[in-house]
Structures are given as C-alpha cells and as structure tokens.
Ligand code: SF4
C-alpha cells in the first residue's frame with residue numbers, strides 16, 4: 001500500500017499545483033474521512049482496527065484524485081463514507097470487496113451528483129475536459145495533455161506524473177505489466193479500428209492521455225483485491241478493460257468510461273479466474289518440458 | 291554460459307556464511323545411540339537384534355520390511371540396551387533400538403574392504419546399496435536402491451547428482467563437494483555403470499563457485515560426466531526442479547524421475563553409494579551442519595547416526611542465548627524441534643537454532659490478493675485460490691486446481707506480505723485428501 005501511495009505523490013502534487021488549495025482540501029477531506037470511517041466502523045463492529053495497513057488511506061487518496069478540484073466540501077465526505085462503509089467494510093473488509101472502493105464511490109457520486117462531479121475549473125475558468133471537447137470535434141494541445149495543463153479530476157490531468165508513479169510501481173514489482181499494458185494496448189487498437197479517426201496519432205494520443213485512462217490503467221485496474229490473480233487472467237482482464245473502455249467512449253453517452261469499464265470488469269473477475277487456473281508444473285508433456 | 295533454472299521460486303536470506311568455510315570435523319558420540327526403525331519413506335525396518343545382544347559397527351540391526359523400506363545399521367559397537375518407543379525428530383514416538391556404546395568401534399567382518407565396482411554385476415551393486423541401508427540423504431529419505439532400479443535401465447539418459455543445496459544455512463553438501471569431490475565422481479561412475487545410455491550431471495548452484503571448480507576439474511577427465519551450473523534460487527534442489535533445470539523435463543506428483551528418463555541422487559547419497567560399493571561401508575554417519583545465530587561456533591560435523599541432538603549443540607560450543615526456534619533441516623522445509631532429546635538419522639542435514647522465530651512473530655492479516663504467492667510457486671499453482679478452497683472446506687476444488695501438486699516448499703508462505711500460513715494449510719489439506727483416498731480405497 002505504501003508503495004502505491006508513494007507512486008501517487010507526483011500526480012497528487014501536480015494536482016495541487018495545478019488546481020491550488022481546493023485540490024489539497026479535497027484530498028485531505030477524502031483521506032481523513034476514509035481512515036476515520038474505517039476506524040470507527042471497526043471499533044463499532046468490535047473488529048481489529050487496521051489503520052496502519054494504509055488501505056483506507058489509499059482509498060481516500062484514490063477517490064480524491066478521481067474528483068474535480070473545488071467540489072463542495074460534503075462531496076468528498078459522502079464519497080469516502082460510501083467507499084469505506086458500503087463498498088469495503090460491508091463486504092467484509094480488506095481483501096473481500098469485489099469492486100474497487102474508490103471507483104465504486106466515484107460512480108456513486110457521478111450518478112447522484114452529476115453536476116458537481118462534472119464541473120471542472122482550471123485557472124478560475126470552468127471548462128469542459130479535453131475528452132468532452134474531443135467529442136465535440138475540437139482538440140486540446142497534446143503537450144498540455146501530456147504534462148497536465150488541462151481541466152479534469154485532480155489526479156488524472158498529468159500523464160507524465162502518472163507515468164512516473166507507474167514506473168516506480170513496475171520497477172518495485174508492486175504491479176505487473178500485464179494489466180496496464182494489455183489495457184492500454186487493446187484500447188489503442190480499438191480506437192484505431194472503431195474510433196472513426198483511423199490512425200490519427202493526435203486523436204489516439206488524446207484518447208490515451210485523457211479521461212483518467214492512465215490513472216485507471218496503472219492505479220485502479222491493477223488493484224490487487226479486484227483484479228485477477230492468475231497471470232493469464234490478468235491479460236484477459238486487461239483486454240476486456242480496453243475493449244469496454246473503447247465501447248463506452250466511442251459508442252456510449254459520456255466521454256469518460258474508465259470507471260465504468262473497471263467496475264464492470266471487476267464483476268467478471270471470479271469468472272476470469274475460474275477459467276484461467278494455470279496448468280500445474282509437470283502436467284504437460286514430459287520430454288520436451290512443455 | 292546460460293545458467294539453467296526454472297520459473298517461480300524465491301531468494302530467501304541465505305545464512306550459509308556462518309558455516310560454509312568450516313571444514314568437516316569427525317566426532318564420536320558420547321551417550322547412548324538411538325536408531326529409529328523409520329528413518330525413510332516407506333515401511334519401518336524390523337529389529338533383528340534383541341535386548342542384551344552384542345552388536346558391531348556396520349551390523350544390520352533393523353531389516354528392510356518391504357520393497358520400499360531400508361536397513362538400519364549400527365554405527366558403534368556395544369550392547370543393545372532397549373528396543374522401545376522413543377521420541378523422534380518428527381515429534382512422534384517411534385520404535386527405536388538403543389545401543390550402549392562400548393567405545394571400541396569393533397567392526398563387522400569385511401567392513402571397509404576395498405572393492406572394484408567394475409567387477410560387480412548390476413544386481414550385486416543394487417544389492418549392496420540395499421544392504422547398506424542407503425536412502426535419499428537430502429531429507430526425503432526415499433530408499434536409494436528403489437530409485438536406481440527403474441523399469442528399464444536403457445531408457446535412462448540422465449543421472450543427476452543434486453548439488454543445489456538451495457535451503458538457506460545448509461552447508462553439509464557444499465563441504466562434501468569440496469572435501470570429498472573424488473568420491474562424488476566415483477559414486478556417480480558407479481551409478482552410471484548401471485545405465486549404459488545415460489550421461490552424468492552434477493548440478494550445482496552458482497553461489498558455490500569453489501565447489502563448481504573442484505568438480506569441474508575432476509569431471510574434465512570423465513567422458514560421461516559434466517557439471518551443470520544452475521542459477522541460485524529456492525527450491526532448485528527439489529527433485530522436480532533440479533530435473534527441469536538440468537535437462538528441461540517436467541515431472542509431476544504422480545511420476546517418478548525415471549518416468550522422465552532421470553535418476554536423481556543428492557550429494558551425500560552419491561557418496562554413500564561410493565562408500566557402500568567401493569569401501570564396503572554402510573550408512574553409519576552423515577555430515578550435519580550445526581548453525582544459526584543462537585549457536586556459538588557453527589560448523590559442519592561428521593556424526594554417527596543415532597547420536598543425540600544435544601551432543602550436536604555441545605559440538606558447536608553450546609548456545610549463546612536461549613534459542614526461540616530449533617529446526618532439524620533447513621529453515622524452509624525443516625521440522626521444528628521441541629526437544630533436543632532426539633537422535634540424528636540418515637536424513638538429518640542440519641540443526642538450526644535461531645534466537646528469534648520469524649514465523650511466530652509474524653501476525654497474519656487478511657489476504658490482499660497481491661498474487662505474490664502465484665509468482666513464487668515453483669509448481670505453477672495459485673496458492674491464494676487453494677487457500678480459499680480450504681477456507682470454504684472445498685477439498686474437491688483444492689484438488690481441481692491442482693492442490694495435490696504442491697510439494698510444501700514454503701515459497702508462497704515466505705513471500706506472502708499478509709503472512710498467511712499457506713504451506714501449513716496445504717500440508718494439512720493434502721494429508722486429508724490422501725487419507726480420504728485411502729479410506730475410499732479400503733471401502
Ligand atoms: S501472497 Fe498472501 S496476500 Fe498475496 S495473494 Fe497470496 S495469500 Fe494473498
């Protein structure tokens with residue numbers, strides 16, 4: 001957990017730098033509520049309190065990074081409570097939840113408070129996110145998207161910062177390449193085939209950098225608890241994610257789609273795991289070691 | 291050169307530095323000798339002496355009682371004091387012959403006579419190995435004569451000497467490779483004489499460069515023998531992994547190495563074969579590494595079988611502080627000892643005493659599904675799912691996801707950040723499944 005938190009520091013810092021104090025307050029509100037809620041729940045239920053496993057902290061941070069800066073103060077609190085109590089603890093706590101708590105809460109907020117969730121302010125100006133612009137036919141400067149000079153949620157704006165964090169996780173072997181690489185790869189192929197822009201690099205890059213795809217691919221789809229544990233399952237999971245995200249973005253009503261794709265795929269995990277139990281060593285052919 | 295290895299596995303703390311540069315020291319027992327009749331896999335041996343009998347060094351005192359069983363020989367001369375149930379390393383009581391040492395070390399007739407294996411028939415060689423009570427001395431204790439008697443000699447193309455010694459802390463094989471390298475070559479030549487189509491490989495992990503060098507020099511003169519350098523990784527020394535690393539063949543729990551054309555023997559075992567065939571000496575001693583941070587002077591000792599473990603501690607200068615954990619064998623697969631009043635057997639490779647017990651201290655938390663156990667499992671299993679099946683009391687599921695292919699190597703438990711006691715649970719589940727199968731058969 002600590003490693004994932006460390007890996008999210010660049011993106012969080014960038015979010016605060018870009019959006020100012022309001023981003024910082026949102027992050028703090030999420031983390032404090034998450035940790036507090038978990039602690040209280042565990043005390044009330046007479047379970048062992050586990051604030052030091054940092055998982056509630058991480059949930060709070062992830063949720064914050066999925067919210068726009070400058071949301072009303074109660075939004076992070078409701079979101080965190082929902083994440084910890086409804087998605088995580090009610091299902092039995094760490095390791096038992098079937099969907100990523102932060103994402104579950106984000107989708108809950110998206111559905112319940114659509115307006116507050118899609119008001120993005122940058123430099124005091126309220127504007128649409130690059131993906132929404134893209135849908136309308138305008139494009140954003142690619143460089144801005146890569147470095148993070150755009151509107152969006154706190155954590156999703158800087159592709160560069162997210163990639164730095166992702167590299168850290170990959171080098172430290174906290175996550176494996178399978179899910180993110182298969183996710184991004186299959187998504188890119190889907191966009192080329194069905195995006196309607198062919199191999200237009202600008203369009204493709206905008207699709208890849210925008211809408212929290214990087215945040216989702218490296219930090220949320222890879223969530224241990226809600227992704228397959230088998231190597232083959234992780235590959236399938238990644239591909240399913242890529243295709244679903246593509247479908248949601250190209251054919252769906254909203255420009256986003258990462259959160260929905262991940263949550264939907266989370267539901268498929270038990271099935272994916274079931275069909276991908278690897279062959280045990282020595283169960284194949286003998287002489288050639290296959 | 292590409293160093294061979296396998297997929298999965300772990301790199302545990304090694305600890306070999308404590309004893310690896312300590313030459314083997316031959317020691318004699320002080321107290322009574324205790325010989326358990328079950329020191330091997332298979333049926334226990336049958337005592338063939340009676341209380342009050344005089345026995346000699348090398349004399350068979352327990353006789354193999356079935357095909358998979360092994361003789362037990364006395365390692366001293368003296369009088370049989372008792373035949374009774376005593377505590378053994380496994381923590382269970384087992385039938386043992388107790389011999390009072392007369393400190394004369396009078397040997398049986400013919401003991402130590404030099405012999406030329408080339409003048410012996412295959413049957414004579416196999417019979418000699420059987421009479422000498424040789425079993426897999428790496429810890430498994432499978433009777434060696436059964437191993438070297440496959441269905442068809444001509445189909446064996448690899449004879450592998452397992453010099454991986456991948457368990458942390460253990461250095462007894464390493465010392466043997468340095469100090470008795472010629473015997474290893476000669477022992478391997480004896481086994482090779484049984485299999486005319488086979489090539490001999492001595493497989494050693496690359497953290498033992500001196501051993502590799504020593505054996506490579508000797509092997510250079512041998513046409514049929516080669517040293518294979520393996521990447522250092524646990525559990526390289528398990529039979530399935532050493533076969534795969536050496537020749538790229540895979541066996542599973544239902545197969546014997548000979549099904550893949552391989553015969554595998556550990557270093558100490560191959561030396562025992564040499565001793566039995568060329569020097570008419572049965573298994574009466576073995577090298578034991580006495581080590582761990584609770585031990586004053588760690589070292590490698592050549593000890594007679596039947597010696598009390600307490601004497602081993604004395605040999606190593608006693609404890610510097612009260613150990614919290616004592617293990618017979620390596621830290622990964624060894625057995626925790628609750629008392630030192632148990633005898634050294636043919637399969638005792640080490641006495642490991644540690645001031646702190648890392649396992650007892652670890653607090654188990656919920657599995658976070660991180661998948662590290664999956665990465666680490668050398669058998670390609672999914673320990674997390676196996677554990678889930680056990681938790682749901684679903685042993686059918688446990689079997690279906692290949693749970694019976696687990697060989698309890700401990701890698702998954704070692705890497706688990708939540709400290710879930712996976713291996714222990716698998717051990718129990720496998721035993722339950724096997725008991726159930728046996729029950730079903732008997733109905
Ligand atoms: S290593 Fe431990 S925590 Fe990780 S998946 Fe396996 S059992 Fe769960």
Ligand code: SF4
Pocket residue numbers: 666667668669670671673695696697698699700701702703712713716
């Ligand atoms: S103990 Fe069994 S399941 Fe665990 S790593 Fe070893 S073989 Fe795999």
